[in-house]
Amino acid sequence: MVTSRDVAKLAGVSVATVSRVYSDSNAVTDITARKVLDAARQLGYIPNTVARSLKSNRSRTVGLVITNIFNPVFYQVAAVITTELEKFNYKVILSFNSTYERSLLKNLQTLLAARVEAIAFTPLFEDSDVLELLNSSNVYSLQVLGNAYQQFDSIMCNDYAATSKLTQYLIDRGHRNIMLICPTEDRKEGLLHTLAVNRIDSYEGNYISPLPLENSASIIEDAITKYRPTAIIAVTQDVLTALMIVLKKLHYNIPDDISVIAYDENPLSQYENITTIGHNIQYIGTEISRFLLDHLLEKNAPGGAPRHIFLDTTFIERSSVKELTRGNKEI
Amino acid sequence: MVTSRDVAKLAGVSVATVSRVYSDSNAVTDITARKVLDAARQLGYIPNTVARSLKSNRSRTVGLVITNIFNPVFYQVAAVITTELEKFNYKVILSFNSTYERSLLKNLQTLLAARVEAIAFTPLFEDSDVLELLNSSNVYSLQVLGNAYQQFDSIMCNDYAATSKLTQYLIDRGHRNIMLICPTEDRKEGLLHTLAVNRIDSYEGNYISPLPLENSASIIEDAITKYRPTAIIAVTQDVLTALMIVLKKLHYNIPDDISVIAYDENPLSQYENITTIGHNIQYIGTEISRFLLDHLLEKNAPGGAPRHIFLDTTFIERSSVKELTRGNKEI
DNA sequence: CTGAAAGCGCTTACAG
DNA sequence: CTGAAAGCGCTTACAG
Numbered sequence: 035m036v037t038s039r040d041v042a043k044l045a046g047v048s049v050a051t052v053s054r055v056y057s058d059s060n061a062v063t064d065i066t067a068r069k070v071l072d073a074a075r076q077l078g079y080i081p082n083t084v085a086r087s088l089k090s091n092r093s094r095t096v097g098l099v100i101t102n103i104f105n106p107v108f109y110q111v112a113a114v115i116t117t118e119l120e121k122f123n124y125k126v127i128l129s130f131n132s133t134y135e136r137s138l139l140k141n142l143q144t145l146l147a148a149r150v151e152a153i154a155f156t157p158l159f160e161d162s163d164v165l166e167l168l169n170s171s172n173v174y175s176l177q178v179l180g181n182a183y184q185q186f187d188s189i190m191c192n193d194y195a196a197t198s199k200l201t202q203y204l205i206d207r208g209h210r211n212i213m214l215i216c217p218t219e220d221r222k223e224g225l226l227h228t229l230a231v232n233r234i235d236s237y238e239g240n241y242i243s244p245l246p247l248e249n250s251a252s253i254i255e256d257a258i259t260k261y262r263p264t265a266i267i268a269v270t271q272d273v274l275t276a277l278m279i280v281l282k283k284l285h286y287n288i289p290d291d292i293s294v295i296a297y298d299e300n301p302l303s304q305y306e307n308i309t310t311i312g313h314n315i316q317y318i319g320t321e322i323s324r325f326l327l328d329h330l331l332e333k334n335a336p337g338g339a340p341r342h343i344f345l346d347t348t349f350i351e352r353s354s355v356k357e358l359t360r361g362n363k364e365i
Numbered sequence: 366m367v368t369s370r371d372v373a374k375l376a377g378v379s380v381a382t383v384s385r386v387y388s389d390s391n392a393v394t395d396i397t398a399r400k401v402l403d404a405a406r407q408l409g410y411i412p413n414t415v416a417r418s419l420k421s422n423r424s425r426t427v428g429l430v431i432t433n434i435f436n437p438v439f440y441q442v443a444a445v446i447t448t449e450l451e452k453f454n455y456k457v458i459l460s461f462n463s464t465y466e467r468s469l470l471k472n473l474q475t476l477l478a479a480r481v482e483a484i485a486f487t488p489l490f491e492d493s494d495v496l497e498l499l500n501s502s503n504v505y506s507l508q509v510l511g512n513a514y515q516q517f518d519s520i521m522c523n524d525y526a527a528t529s530k531l532t533q534y535l536i537d538r539g540h541r542n543i544m545l546i547c548p549t550e551d552r553k554e555g556l557l558h559t560l561a562v563n564r565i566d567s568y569e570g571n572y573i574s575p576l577p578l579e580n581s582a583s584i585i586e587d588a589i590t591k592y593r594p595t596a597i598i599a600v601t602q603d604v605l606t607a608l609m610i611v612l613k614k615l616h617y618n619i620p621d622d623i624s625v626i627a628y629d630e631n632p633l634s635q636y637e638n639i640t641t642i643g644h645n646i647q648y649i650g651t652e653i654s655r656f657l658l659d660h661l662l663e664k665n666a667p668g669g670a671p672r673h674i675f676l677d678t679t680f681i682e683r684s685s686v687k688e689l690t691r692g693n694k695e696i
Numbered sequence: 697c698t699g700a701a702a703g704c705g706c707t708t709a710c711a712g
Numbered sequence: 713c714t715g716a717a718a719g720c721g722c723t724t725a726c727a728g
Contacts, residue, residue: 037705048715053707061713078501083478084424085705087415089720095458102444109440113433117461125475127426128459130448144456147414170409275632282636301606301633305613368721379699384723392697416721420704 036077045073056081087149095125096326097145099138099155100178102130105271107298107313108156108179114319115154115326122327124151131156139163146171152326157182174329178322185340189322192344196311197224197267199349200295204265205232208358209293213263215242215254215273225267239263250276258284258292264358265293271300278302289356299350307352314348321345367408376404387412418480426456427657428476430469430486431509433461436601438629438644439487439510445650446485446657453658455482462487470494477502483657488513505660509653516671520653523675527642528555528598530680531626535596536563539689540624544594546573546585546604556598570594581607589615589623595689596624602631609633620687630681638683645679652676 038052045052047070054062055070062070073079087093096119100108116126127148129141138155142164145153152174160182168175168186177188197214201224204212214225222241229236239261244250254277258266268274274296286292288306296303298312321343369383376383378401385393386401393401404410418424427450431439447457458479460472469486473495476484483505491513499506499517508519528545532555535543545556553572560567570592575581585608589597599605605627617623619637627634629643652674 035705039705049706050708050715050717051713053705054714057707059708063713066713080474080478080502082419082480082705084415084418084480085720086707087720088413088419088722089705089707091720093415098459102448104437104441104444106435106437106440109437109444110435112459113435113440113461116459117433117463120460125458125460125479127456128429128443128447129451129456130444132448143411147411148456149413149415171411271632275635278632278636301602301609301631302636304606305609305633305636366721370721380722381699381701381724382697384721385698388723390724394697397697413721416704417723418704419706420721420723422704 035082036079038079038081040077041070041073041079044077045069091149093149093151094123095127095148095150096330097129097142097148097150097153097155098126099129099131099141099145099153101156101158102132106300107315110315111179111313111319111322114316115323118320118323119326122331124330131158133158136163139167142167146173151330152176154178154322154326156180157188174326176322176325179318181342184342187325187341187343189318189325189343189345191313191318191347193221193347194224195344196297196347197221198228200267200311201225201228202232204267204293204295204355205229205234207293207355209265209355210234211239211261211263212265212267213239213242213257213261214267214269215244215257215277216267216269217243217245217247217273219243221269244270244273244276247272251280255280255284263292265295265355267295267297269297271298271302274300274302274308278306288354293355295355303352306354308354309350309352311347311349314345318345366413367410369410369412371408372401372404372410375408376400422480424480424482425454426458426479426481427661428460428473428479428481428484428486429457430460430462430472430476430484432487432489433463437631438646441646442510442644442650442653445647446654449651449654450657453662455661462489464489467494470498473498477504482661483507485509485653485657487511488519505657507653507656510649512673515673518656518672518674520649520656520674520676522644522649522678524552524678525555526675527628527678528552529559531598531642532556532559533563535598535624535626535686536560536565538624538686540596540686541565542570542592542594543596543598544570544573544588544592545598545600546575546588546608547598547600548574548576548578548604550574552600575601575604575607578603582611586611586615594623596626596686598626598628600628602629602633605631605633605639609637619685624686626686634683637685639685640681640683642678642680645676649676 038049042049042052051066052070055067098112100112119126131138154176157177157180165183175186177183177186179190181188181190225240226236242257244253268277288294294308296308296310299310303310369380373380373383383401386398429443431443450457458476462469485507488508488511496514506517508514508517510521512519512521556571557567573588575584599608619625625639627639627641630641634641
């Protein structure tokens with residue numbers, strides 16, 4: 035591997051000068067710079083950023099830990115973050131946070147060992163060891179697409195508001211028996227609260243967990259048969275797919291026999307004209323990047339109270355919700 | 366930041382000993398190791414892998430460059446690779462290869478500067494500067510999900526064989542007017558060759574590019590109206606979505622009015638019972654990882670001729686292809 | 697089994 | 713504007 039010493043020798047300068055040419059410092063004459071660059075090109079010199087990181091104590095690297103479920107949202111947001119950080123010469127080390135024990139802790143240790151300057155991670159649940167590790171390190175840590183630790187900044191969609199909005203939307207159109215199908219319980223509160231506000235009693239048919247996913251189709255079918263909702267909110271691409279297959283099997287037409295709303299755009303929602311609410315990938319990604327860069331570029335960390343940012347979701351109205359009118363048996 | 370010197374001091378040993386405890390070397394007594402580990406825990410010591418990399422000349426890092434299109438296959442394969450390499454203590458630096466000029470070259474330079482030990486990248490087209498850069502560096506470079514450089518190993522699906530197989534499958538069921546809709550031309554040959562083998566004349570209606578994607582719906586509609594294929598092969602999730610929406614608009618039923626086959630599973634193919642052929646994510650990801658690890662772990666690079674590996678695709682037969690029989694007007 | 701010492705390839709005050 | 717020198721935090725022959 036060719037080093038700055040080789041380049042210095044060929045160019046007839048010191049390694050300090052070579053270094054200066056490759057840093058932002060303009061304390062070098064054009065003629066010297068040209069000599070160095072010529073020598074470098076001739077030798078195929080590529081500066082060793084590992085050595086630079088060690089000496090300068092700045093790795094220009096950010097750690098990204100995302101949940102290893104095949105939800106396109108995570109990948110797409112990761113792509114936006116990576117692309118944004120690249121513009122500022124930051125690299126990203128990617129790792130995956132599976133549900134198996136200690137996976138996040140291990141990933142964070144690896145990232146910290148690589149001296150990343152900031153970390154963005156999707157939290158699954160609160161883990162005291164993770165908390166301690168992140169607290170004792172002083173690298174900026176940002177929770178992304180979730181919020182399990184009150185101590186760290188977080189950026190996520192406002193799922194509570196989104197679910198509330200959907201529920202109100204359905205109620206306004208005459209629906210009173212609404213079913214939310216979602217693998218996690220985090221969107222349940224928005225539904226229940228909005229029902230209560232509208233003086234509609236909630237019951238067990240309002241929230242259905244489709245887990246385990248292998249059985250989601252039969253779970254959903256049973257739930258529909260048993261509770262006969264007039265409207266369903268389906269969270270996750272997998273849930274929507276399973277739901278639509280079940281509805282087809284039961285010969286339910288949308289929206290005549292049942293109303294459906296989905297979370298996040300996907301081929302099926304477009305094809306069947308399903309109204310959706312969902313993540314704005316570009317927006318989320320750039321907001322996360324902005325937070326990260328704020329801490330990366332200005333090293334004057336404010337150190338104030340943790341900030342928990344909720345981003346608005348995007349609502350796309352199509353024709354999958356029926357307006358229930360008087361005389362209809364559901365009312 | 367606490368260093369090995371701090372740990373050494375507290376443990377009453379030398380930094381060399383601390384280093385040995387954290388390396389695989391077992392040249393240290395249990396009692397010494399315990400002293401070091403205790404001190405390390407007490408201080409919250411995390412070994413600096415940047416320094417380790419510099420000294421040992423092994424970064425334990427792999428570079429991954431994937432195309433920045435929102436095709437879930439790329440992300441999912443990247444996830445498998447990352448997870449596999451993690452098992453061997455390798456980190457991955459992720460970057461994105463957009464179509465804009467020089468993006469791949471820049472990404473590779475950054476990765477080389479970070480002294481990655483191997484690179485996997487999705488090639489878009491051949492670029493002589495990329496070729497030169499990769500040749501002059503001596504890090505192992507593997508093309509992934511594509512093959513633009515004969516000089517480097519490649520792993521991809523056998524799209525030629527897959528398209529041939531699909532075409533033969535359709536011909537065997539009486540189809541002679543087959544339309545392939547695909548954003549890239551790389552699958553065209555498999556279709557044309559198989560038509561020729563079956564003594565079916567090819568014509569311009571056999572291959573349609575749906576680009577630009579914003580107009581794909583109208584391009585597809587025009588093509589169907591003009592050429593009236595009996596069967597369509599749709600490559601890419603976006604193309605299938607656009608196609609299905611067009612078919613619905615034209616009131617074509619599948620498979621009675623038209624037969625459809627898609628590349629890669631997605632919600633829509635499951636929902637509408639579309640027969641698919643496609644990538645086996647886990648298989649592709651582990652094969653790529655195996656290649657990478659072969660070169661990472663045994664430093665004895667064979668240096669033989671480049672290897673171009675084609676992986677089998679997975680065929681899932683559903684009910685979207687009609688058997689055209691005698692008396693049917695299409696024959 | 698353990699330590700002292702050299703050195704990986706850079707950066708950056710400090711002089712000049 | 714440029715160079716000599718120290719040093720970032722480790723690893724690893726070399727002795728003992």
